[in-house]
Amino acid sequence: MNNQIAVEISDVTKKFGEVVAVDNVKIRIKDREFFSLLGPSGCGKTTTLRMIGGFELPTEGQIYIMGEAQGFKPPYQRPVNTVFQSYALFPHMTIAQNIAFGLEMKKVSKNEIKKRVGEMLDLVQLSNMGRRKPKQLSGGQRQRVALARALINHPKVLLLDEPLGALDMKLRKEMQFELKAIQERVGITFVYVTHDQEEAITMSDRIAIMNEGKVLQIDTPEEIYERPANHFVADFIGETNFIPGKVQRTENGFGLKISDGQIFAAGWAEEGVSIGEASLISVRPEKLRIYPTDQSPGFDHLSKITGVIEKSVYIGTDTRYVVRLTKDTIVQVRQQNMVSGGTHLKEGMSVNLFWDSENARILKR
Amino acid sequence: MSKQQNTNTGFLNLLRHKLSQSGLSIYAVFGYLFLYTPIIVLVIFSFNDSRSTAQWAGFTTRWYGEMFQDTQIITSLWNSLFVAVVATIISVIFGTMAAMALERYSFKGKLTMDAVLYLPIVIPDIAMAIMLLLFFNFSGIGFDVWKLSFFGISLSVPYSVIIGHVAFDVAFVAVVVRARLAQMDRTLEEAAEDLYANAWQTFRRVTLPQMMPGILGGALLAFTLSLDDFVITFFTSGAGFNTLPVRVFSMIKKGVTPKINAVSTLMLAVSLLLVTISLILQRGDDGENKVDMF
Amino acid sequence: MQRYLRKHPSLQAWLLLIPAGGWLFIFFIAPLAIVLVYSFLERGTYGGVEWAFTIENFKRVFDSLYLSTFLSSAKIALLTTVIALLVGYPIAYFIATRPPKMRSTLLLALMVPFWTNFLIRTYAWLTLLRTNTGLINVTLMNWGIIDEPLSLYGNTFAIVLGLVYGWLPDMILPIYAALDRLDHSLVEAADDLYAPGTQVFRRIIFPLSLPGVVAGSMLVFIPSLGAFVTPAILGGGKTLMIGNIISNQFLAAHDWPFGSALSMLMMAFMLIATLVYFRSSSAEDRKSL
Numbered sequence: 001m002n003n004q005i006a007v008e009i010s011d012v013t014k015k016f017g018e019v020v021a022v023d024n025v026k027i028r029i030k031d032r033e034f035f036s037l038l039g040p041s042g043c044g045k046t047t048t049l050r051m052i053g054g055f056e057l058p059t060e061g062q063i064y065i066m067g068e069a070q071g072f073k074p075p076y077q078r079p080v081n082t083v084f085q086s087y088a089l090f091p092h093m094t095i096a097q098n099i100a101f102g103l104e105m106k107k108v109s110k111n112e113i114k115k116r117v118g119e120m121l122d123l124v125q126l127s128n129m130g131r132r133k134p135k136q137l138s139g140g141q142r143q144r145v146a147l148a149r150a151l152i153n154h155p156k157v158l159l160l161d162e163p164l165g166a167l168d169m170k171l172r173k174e175m176q177f178e179l180k181a182i183q184e185r186v187g188i189t190f191v192y193v194t195h196d197q198e199e200a201i202t203m204s205d206r207i208a209i210m211n212e213g214k215v216l217q218i219d220t221p222e223e224i225y226e227r228p229a230n231h232f233v234a235d236f237i238g239e240t241n242f243i244p245g246k247v248q249r250t251e252n253g254f255g256l257k258i259s260d261g262q263i264f265a266a267g268w269a270e271e272g273v274s275i276g277e278a279s280l281i282s283v284r285p286e287k288l289r290i291y292p293t294d295q296s297p298g299f300d301h302l303s304k305i306t307g308v309i310e311k312s313v314y315i316g317t318d319t320r321y322v323v324r325l326t327k328d329t330i331v332q333v334r335q336q337n338m339v340s341g342g343t344h345l346k347e348g349m350s351v352n353l354f355w356d357s358e359n360a361r362i363l364k365r
Numbered sequence: 366m367s368k369q370q371n372t373n374t375g376f377l378n379l380l381r382h383k384l385s386q387s388g389l390s391i392y393a394v395f396g397y398l399f400l401y402t403p404i405i406v407l408v409i410f411s412f413n414d415s416r417s418t419a420q421w422a423g424f425t426t427r428w429y430g431e432m433f434q435d436t437q438i439i440t441s442l443w444n445s446l447f448v449a450v451v452a453t454i455i456s457v458i459f460g461t462m463a464a465m466a467l468e469r470y471s472f473k474g475k476l477t478m479d480a481v482l483y484l485p486i487v488i489p490d491i492a493m494a495i496m497l498l499l500f501f502n503f504s505g506i507g508f509d510v511w512k513l514s515f516f517g518i519s520l521s522v523p524y525s526v527i528i529g530h531v532a533f534d535v536a537f538v539a540v541v542v543r544a545r546l547a548q549m550d551r552t553l554e555e556a557a558e559d560l561y562a563n564a565w566q567t568f569r570r571v572t573l574p575q576m577m578p579g580i581l582g583g584a585l586l587a588f589t590l591s592l593d594d595f596v597i598t599f600f601t602s603g604a605g606f607n608t609l610p611v612r613v614f615s616m617i618k619k620g621v622t623p624k625i626n627a628v629s630t631l632m633l634a635v636s637l638l639l640v641t642i643s644l645i646l647q648r649g650d651d652g653e654n655k656v657d658m659f
Numbered sequence: 660m661q662r663y664l665r666k667h668p669s670l671q672a673w674l675l676l677i678p679a680g681g682w683l684f685i686f687f688i689a690p691l692a693i694v695l696v697y698s699f700l701e702r703g704t705y706g707g708v709e710w711a712f713t714i715e716n717f718k719r720v721f722d723s724l725y726l727s728t729f730l731s732s733a734k735i736a737l738l739t740t741v742i743a744l745l746v747g748y749p750i751a752y753f754i755a756t757r758p759p760k761m762r763s764t765l766l767l768a769l770m771v772p773f774w775t776n777f778l779i780r781t782y783a784w785l786t787l788l789r790t791n792t793g794l795i796n797v798t799l800m801n802w803g804i805i806d807e808p809l810s811l812y813g814n815t816f817a818i819v820l821g822l823v824y825g826w827l828p829d830m831i832l833p834i835y836a837a838l839d840r841l842d843h844s845l846v847e848a849a850d851d852l853y854a855p856g857t858q859v860f861r862r863i864i865f866p867l868s869l870p871g872v873v874a875g876s877m878l879v880f881i882p883s884l885g886a887f888v889t890p891a892i893l894g895g896g897k898t899l900m901i902g903n904i905i906s907n908q909f910l911a912a913h914d915w916p917f918g919s920a921l922s923m924l925m926m927a928f929m930l931i932a933t934l935v936y937f938r939s940s941s942a943e944d945r946k947s948l
Contacts, residue, residue: 054558081559088556478676481687489926496693589774610776617892
């Protein structure tokens, strides 16, 4: 990945009448990056994608592709191609004609077209299917045609709008793998829209999390998972515990005082959180280590808190514990079953939970 | 109702059910007979070897012979086809454009234009016929024919009739094409634009092919309506100009003979031919079998 | 220019509409206006019109002769609609309760007779119904079933029969569409709740098919009111409907203003009926049209 910016979305807002679909969004997508826009339905991710493609125009702000401002340019004047959610294959044309379409519009010679279409069909493993029509293909095959039809034009940027949504689980996982492989091989910038966080985390170099038109965090999958910037992101990605309490200063930094007076040490606090404010601490279940109180090792560098196991659920790879800290605070702890038969922690046991404070983050409610 | 009662009344209910089912089926059979009988009788008696259309006197094809030798009938047939073809061509082009405007855009005055394009469909024939009659009279346009000749062919163009036909044809074409446009996948056009096709190329390579079933359906409908029209043609024809239905009407007024049956059978055959073509065309592209032409 | 058009989509729309819209404004709206104006004018001595304002024409309509024809036309149209409903509903129900494949065949078979010219179909009935030379009477007399021919022609019976025959599919198709869209789980639920067949029909199926019934009735009533060909051919020159009277004013009596007034009244009546329909049904029900 070089340092060139493939797509810059600069202070872009999109309004549909009174409704603000995209709210002052700033994103810089690097060249050759696999970049995902992730968020729940209606968060504005698809609208943002469409604005890059030229299917919608920003109400405010500007979109730059490879440094060039796109202004009011229609899609056919932009160096991007799109893979649509419904594939949008032309039903009255054959697969080969579909794939060749962009080249035809660019007035590439017939021989050249024939050659490149052949190569594309091989690339997506649909050789010898050129003569067929879209309705004769399965969902997965159509998806690959849509991809081929876009890639053959060597766009600088490829836009993908939830392309795997209509496929069944197994096929989805295969295609995720293939898409990533193709992206790395061909070296094109991919801008990928999805609502499936697992998909985004698996495939992306970086992710932008969106909600209600705003971008909440842009980071690598690991950063987003380990260090979510706010409540929404922490909640949307993976599982986490949200423990309510009041912000306190501690010897080494700060923590959250929970209802029974115990202090939950944290390594980071969201900007704007003040001492004494009612906030939340976010800590993921797998980051808490659990030991019976009478058998706890002495973890000096780790923070500690005490509670009682209320419930334990065996899930094969892990065991989950619901631990009650106070009258109204519970946390979920996840422990890998390293030994068969699970751990020997039983319901009703008094336990200590240990964690590294950098894994606990204070977030605004 | 307990389970016990259910089984006892079960048989009775079953019997009643079966009886009403077969009663319905018998009724339906009679219903279809009712629909087909007049036409079947009509066709049969076109081969009747006598002037009667009620007493069978043997098989003959002489009425068909007479029909094909009747210049008035042949002329009126030709006139019908000419008017239908011209009116269809004009109304398909105008109607498709109107359909695109109404289905794809929103603008001030759309509701009015919408209504204007529906009026010819809902207005009764006779009202439209006299409207046009008065208009052609008032405006001085008249009911004449234009005589054109080019490349050695001379044509008489019955402009008043054609004008009236286009007026109602265009409304029907618009409805049919609009229906097709409404169910078209819009993302196909976005995909075309995404693949470097400008507005005209998108239209020609994607939108138009997708509209084709609707356009052809509209064309066929317009053609059939024009071919079949009687009332409007009757009132907008100049002296001596006849289309086939108009000619048939005067024949009926003069007296009933199997010759009229023969002409009718001919028209029936043409109608069936047109419908068969329409059905074949509809099966073509999408592979869908829709019976929506009526 | 392309860019200008791109920025002004309304302009694109209007350009597309000019041919059809223009055509209809000149050759439909203007003629309609002329009829409206003429209905308030006086009749000219040699035919045509005299440019003097009058409401005589409308007054004349309420003259007993014309009013009674108006009323009998409405009666015929109503009768036609009711009979078409009674005849057509069971057929629609029959088709709707067949397996899917059979349904399209049955619908096709239903339409075939109606892809012929209306004139021809009416003529066919003429050859069947005529008093002394109609097939029905001739056959019945030949078989000795009757001595005197039945009066099946030149009366209300013939006209209603011809109209019902002509407009039956317009009644059947909307009803079929409504029945087809019926959620069968509702019928099953009724069955499950011990409702006998007739009750299921009366309380569940029929009410839910009502939009189709209303649509079909509109599609039959309105054209029947304005019928011209059917009474002209099957009415034997005697029983006339509004359509024939209007046409007479222009062909024989040369009283254009009066004919215009009659026409305006007929259309006004139909407009009211249509508005009543639109008011009483929701947009969803009207989709079947």
